Amino acid sequence: MEASATTVAGGRSALERSPASRLPDRALKWGLSGLAAAILVLIVYFFIRLIGESHTVFSQYGLSFVFGNDWDVNRNIYHGAAMLVGTLITSTIALIIGVPVAVASAVFINELCPRRLRQPLSILVDLLAAVPSVVYGLWGVFVLAPKLLGGEKWFARTFSFIPWIGGGTPTLYNYFIAALILAIMILPIVSAISREVIATVPAENKEAALALGATRWEMIRMAVLPYSRPGITGGAMLGLGRALGETIAVVLVIGAAPVIGNHLFAQGNTFAAVIANEFGEAQGIHVSALFAAGLVLFILTLIVNVIARWFVSRGSHGARGTGATGMTIASTDLSEA
Amino acid sequence: MKPRLIALIATALALALVVAACGSSSKTTTGSGGSSGGSSGSSSSSSGSGTINGAGSTLAAPIYQQWGSTLKGQGLTVNFNPVGSGAGQTQLEAATVDFAGSDPSLKPSDVAKMKGAVLQFPVAAGAITVSYNLSGIKSGLKLDGPTISKIFSGQIKTWNDPAIKSLNPGMSLPSSNITVVHRSDSSGTTQGFTTFLSDTDPTWKSSVGEGKDVKWSTGTGAKGNSGVAAVVHQTAGAIGYVEQAYALENNFTYAAVKNSAGSYVLPSIPNTSAAFLGIEIPPDLGISTINSPNPGAYPIVSQTFVDAYKDPCKDGGASSGTAGALKKFLTYAFGAGQQTLGQGSNQLPYAPLPSSLADKDNTQLATMVCNGSAIP
Numbered sequence: 001m002e003a004s005a006t007t008v009a010g011g012r013s014a015l016e017r018s019p020a021s022r023l024p025d026r027a028l029k030w031g032l033s034g035l036a037a038a039i040l041v042l043i044v045y046f047f048i049r050l051i052g053e054s055h056t057v058f059s060q061y062g063l064s065f066v067f068g069n070d071w072d073v074n075r076n077i078y079h080g081a082a083m084l085v086g087t088l089i090t091s092t093i094a095l096i097i098g099v100p101v102a103v104a105s106a107v108f109i110n111e112l113c114p115r116r117l118r119q120p121l122s123i124l125v126d127l128l129a130a131v132p133s134v135v136y137g138l139w140g141v142f143v144l145a146p147k148l149l150g151g152e153k154w155f156a157r158t159f160s161f162i163p164w165i166g167g168g169t170p171t172l173y174n175y176f177i178a179a180l181i182l183a184i185m186i187l188p189i190v191s192a193i194s195r196e197v198i199a200t201v202p203a204e205n206k207e208a209a210l211a212l213g214a215t216r217w218e219m220i221r222m223a224v225l226p227y228s229r230p231g232i233t234g235g236a237m238l239g240l241g242r243a244l245g246e247t248i249a250v251v252l253v254i255g256a257a258p259v260i261g262n263h264l265f266a267q268g269n270t271f272a273a274v275i276a277n278e279f280g281e282a283q284g285i286h287v288s289a290l291f292a293a294g295l296v297l298f299i300l301t302l303i304v305n306v307i308a309r310w311f312v313s314r315g316s317h318g319a320r321g322t323g324a325t326g327m328t329i330a331s332t333d334l335s336e337a
Numbered sequence: 338m339k340p341r342l343i344a345l346i347a348t349a350l351a352l353a354l355v356v357a358a359c360g361s362s363s364k365t366t367t368g369s370g371g372s373s374g375g376s377s378g379s380s381s382s383s384s385g386s387g388t389i390n391g392a393g394s395t396l397a398a399p400i401y402q403q404w405g406s407t408l409k410g411q412g413l414t415v416n417f418n419p420v421g422s423g424a425g426q427t428q429l430e431a432a433t434v435d436f437a438g439s440d441p442s443l444k445p446s447d448v449a450k451m452k453g454a455v456l457q458f459p460v461a462a463g464a465i466t467v468s469y470n471l472s473g474i475k476s477g478l479k480l481d482g483p484t485i486s487k488i489f490s491g492q493i494k495t496w497n498d499p500a501i502k503s504l505n506p507g508m509s510l511p512s513s514n515i516t517v518v519h520r521s522d523s524s525g526t527t528q529g530f531t532t533f534l535s536d537t538d539p540t541w542k543s544s545v546g547e548g549k550d551v552k553w554s555t556g557t558g559a560k561g562n563s564g565v566a567a568v569v570h571q572t573a574g575a576i577g578y579v580e581q582a583y584a585l586e587n588n589f590t591y592a593a594v595k596n597s598a599g600s601y602v603l604p605s606i607p608n609t610s611a612a613f614l615g616i617e618i619p620p621d622l623g624i625s626t627i628n629s630p631n632p633g634a635y636p637i638v639s640q641t642f643v644d645a646y647k648d649p650c651k652d653g654g655a656s657s658g659t660a661g662a663l664k665k666f667l668t669y670a671f672g673a674g675q676q677t678l679g680q681g682s683n684q685l686p687y688a689p690l691p692s693s694l695a696d697k698d699n700t701q702l703a704t705m706v707c708n709g710s711a712i713p
Contacts, residue, residue, distance in 0.1 A: 073523075073550035103427040141564065172516070172557050172572055256521030256558030267557060273521075277560065280421040281523030281549045 002245035047298065056285055056293035065292055071258035073271075078289035080296065085260045086268035087176050087300070090250065091243040093264075094182035099236045102187050106232075107220055122195060123157065129188035137252035140181045145172050145253055152176065152265050168263030173255035176264050181249050186239030193235030197228040230311050237308030241301050247272040271297040345492055377613075388599040389662050392418040392553070393425020393438030396463050396525055396580060397641040401438060404666070404674050413488075413662055421517045422525045423549070429455070429644055432653045435663050437644040440525035453652030456705065457642045460670055461678055462612060462626050462688040464581040464604035465529050465637040469512065470569050471496065473504040475591070479504045482537025482636070483594035488576060489517055489534065490545065491555030496574065511574075515574060517556025518568045518577030526562065529627060529639035532576045535673065536699030538629045582686045598632035605635075606680040609688035611639035643667065649708040661709040667705075671698040 056080060057065055069080025109121050152170035158168035172177075201224050209219040225232075255267025256277055271293045281291055343618040389399060392486035405415035417438065420428070425437035429633055430450050443457055467485060469478065480488075484500050487493040493500055497510040520527045528549045535542040545551050559565045569577045570587060581604055584591055593601040602608050615631035626638040649655040649663055671690070678689040690698070705712055 074546045074548035074552065074554040141559075141567055142571075171560070172568060251521070251560055252564065254521075254558075256560075258552060277522040278550055279523075280424040281525075283423055283427075 002046065005099045006298045016071075032189045050291055050295040050298060054295050056288040057292040060071055060285075061122055063230070065289070066296055069260060071274070073282075073286055076285055078285070078292070080271065080274075080293055082258050082260045083269050083274050083293060084296070085269040086125055086175065087244055087272070087297070089238055089261075090182055090254070090270060093175065093179035094186055094243045095236060095240055097180065098183035098186045098239060099190055099232075102190035102239070103194050105187075105191050106198050107224065109195055110198045111224065112216070122192075124162075125191045126188050128184065129192075133185060133246060133249040134252075135247035136181050136185060140177055140249065140253040144180065145177050148177065154261070156265055162263075164236055165264050168174075168266055170265030171255060171267050173253045173265050174265045175254075177253045178250050178270075181253060182243040182246055183184065185246060185249065186242050187293040189242060190232075193227070193238065194232045197231030197235070198224055200231075201227045234308045234312035237304055237311060241304045244301050244304065245272055245297060247276045251276045251325070271300075342702050344472055345710070384461060387412050387638055387658075387662055388414040388416065388420075388644075389435040389642075389666055390416045391425070391436040391438055391704065392420050392428045392434045393644075394422045394470040394641050395419045396440055396639060397438045397461060397687075399582065399685055400641075400687060401679065403677055404542075404670060407674075407677070408666065408669060413665055414623065415666055421523065423523070426644065429646075429653075430606055432646075433651060435645065435659060436666075437647060438641060439644050440639050440641045441528060441530040442625065442640075442642060443621075443644060451652070452646070453562075455644055456646040456647050456669065456701055457622055457644045458671070458701060459613075459624055459640050459690060459694055460643050460698075461620055461690065462609055462638050462640045463527055463686075464609040464612075464635050464688070465533075465578050465592075465639060466581055466584040466604045467576065467594060468566075468569055468579045468587075468589040468591045469576040470573055470582050471590070472573065473511070474508065476590060477505070477508065477551055477596070478590070478592045479601045480592040482534060485594070486534045486541040489519070489553070489556065490541065491517070513574040515641065516568075516572050517553075518572070518575050519553050519556050519558055519579075520562075520564050520565060521558030524561075525639060526578065527551065530637060532625075532627050533637045537609070544651050558651075560639060581606075585686050594636050595633055596632070596636040597628050597630050598633055602633065602635045604637070606686060606688055608633060609634040609638050610687070613640075613691050613694055614617065618694070618697065623693075624699060643670065645705070648706050648708065651709070655707075657707045657712070660712050664702065664705060664712045667702050668699070671695045671702070 054268055061068070061078065064079055066084060067081050069081040070077050070079045071082060105121075105125055109118055109125075113121060149170060149172055152174075156166045156168055156170050161167075205227060206219055207225040209223040210312045214222060251271050251273045253268055254273050256269050256273060258269050258274070261268040275290050275297075278286065282290055351623045365551040398417060400414060401417035405417060406575035408415055418434075419438075422437075422439040422441060426439055426443070426447055430452070439457075445456060448455055464567070466478060471478075480501070481504060483563070484493065484504060487500060493515065495512055495514055497512045501510060502508075520530055528547065529547065531541075531547040531551050534545075535547040545554070557568060559568045559577075562580050565577045565586050566579050566583050566589070569575045569579065569589065570601045579587075579589065579591075583589075584604070591604060595601045595603050611631050612626040612629035612634040613624075614629070614634070616624055616626060616629050618669065623640075624640055626634075628636050629638065645663060646653040650657060655663065672695070675689040675695060676684075678685050678687045
């Protein structure tokens with residue numbers, strides 16, 4: 001083939017395309033590189049801007065901004081430990097409640113549910129992601145919080161011997177209500193990723209388990225879950241990232257008390273909530289303190305996302321559909337449809 | 338499948354862009370960093386003469402919206418963005434709006450940050466009610482400043498506390514717990530309420546103080562007047578502070594509060610208006626209607642101001658047409674606009690200005706100029 005290629009005047013192979021016809025290729029390459037770089041630049045700019053704006057507070061308080069416990073706007077004292085603790089508590093409880101439900105729904109949809117129901121059920125779970133977060137918050141205010149208060153009181157009384165869980169007097173808005181709403185909000189992403197990951201478990205593994213006489217449950221426990229664990233963990237971490245940054249739903253049901261609640265049903269505050277609540281009227285160093293809260297939140301979510309990436313890449317065999325964005329999930333859903 | 342997917346993503350992106358564009362054009366910057374202020378400055382200077390823009394007080398937002406819809410029929414468009422009093426002042430500093438709505442009067446430090454001389458005009462007042470949810474006690478509860486302060490600082494925990502009982506002899510108060518409800522967001526309502534408590538109770542002043550955000554030692558925080566209203570409504574034994582308009586709307590039961598003359602007064606519109614009388618009126622009209630000495634006045638009343646540049650053309654970057662529109666708006670606000678406030682069914686539940694104060698507003702308005710010469 002090579003030998004029979006004719007050459008034209010310029011000494012260029014006739015099979016080679018003219019430089020002009022490669023232009024779209026080059027434009028595509030540079031265009032896409034530019035767009036990708038723009039995202040990076042934006043994040044870096046974001047980070048630098050946050051540091052710049054919060055500099056006043058950090059130079060005054062240092063790390064005690066994060067670890068000191070006193071937030072009194074009126075006296076210009078900004079120590080955000082209560083928000084840090086609140087952010088971590090609500091997100092952690094959201095994971096404890098949300099992830100088992102999400103994984104269970106994924107296992108059910110993939111392994112146990114009748115084939116006809118699979119698609120509708122997946123869509124229903126994904127639909128939870130389409131509900132605006134403020135709607136969850138309002139639902140919390142008008143339905144969940146008042147309806148659950150009685151149950152919470154009973155629970156706190158009955159299990160008063162368990163430290164931190166029981167013993168206190170539940171308030172209308174508290175960590176638990178916020179965490180419960182967050183749990184529902186992270187359900188779709190964790191469930192969608194788990195579903196995709198579980199779908200990649202090779203049929204051979206499952207058949208082998210069944211052939212060895214395993215029951216359905218044993219097959220799920222021995223073949224499905226271990227294979228998909230890294231992917232599920234990654235999904236849970238992405239859910240955690242969502243929970244850490246969730247703002248408006250939490251604002252409405254956290255109670256906004258700048259203290260570290262001493263039990264599960266006590267009210268507190270989170271970094272995202274304090275920014276949303278106080279930014280409108282903030283002036284001077286207060287603005288700087290809220291930017292600092294944003295910076296801490298930014299770093300927190302960054303760490304969580306890095307850990308999530310690490311989990312996902314470590315178990316690369318289960319990585320299909322574990323993209324950080326909903327896009328991969330959306331695309332797989334579409335291609336199935 | 339693939340092309341469909343790409344089309345879908347493209348549509349989503351396009352939609353996102355459109356939404357982003359609309360979002361950024363419809364609301365002016367909240368003036369957080371200060372550096373971004375200039376970008377939206379065109380709104381006040383270049384747009385047509387019949388449009389003025391304002392931002393600020395959430396308390397007074399319904400008033401400006403109502404007036405805006407009335408004036409629209411006369412060819413004057415008034416856009417008001419309820420971003421909060423502090424943010425409104427910041428926007429006036431950056432001259433991105435023609436007027437700011439602010440509940441507190443301007444402090445010297447605020448005035449210093451402005452581009453030039455600023456006028457403040459009292460336009461109305463709203464009462465802050467102490468609303469409660471006690472089945473069986475629909476009316477007649479009396480409270481005074483120190484008692485309210487003890488309730489909101491958690492020292493009084495039950496409804497039948499001796500302090501409440503002694504103010505309400507003969508009333509059968511339940512032994513149930515008091516649930517305190519306060520604002521979780523920064524608010525002029527909190528400012529007005531805590532100013533009243535600081536004025537009447539030295540302990541409150543030294544322990545909590547007054548401000549838009551204070552450190553509450555008890556109770557539940559809820560977002561906005563409607564948030565507090567919702568919690569009070571849902572929780573038996575709850576007490577919270579809510580703006581008059583919301584309390585009237587929700588048919589709340591609210592307490593009569595002891596004023597500085599020693600009488601217990603309910604937050605009705607006439608009693609709120611009465612707060613304007615008898616107070617000291619400084620030359621810059623920076624009045625405070627909290628704890629008015631008038632014997633008929635409800636004590637927890639927050640006034641609200643319009644702040645504008647004395648020379649909107651030179652300092653605010655307005656065209657002479659815009660300055661004329663601003664003057665027309667303010668003339669309406671102190672005149673016919675006051676008729677839209679009151680307790681009638683077609684009126685907004687805010688307290689109108691007494692005519693003496695409206696006259697002072699008009700006198701001050703006459704000093705407003707455009708590039709040094711009078712505005713027609």
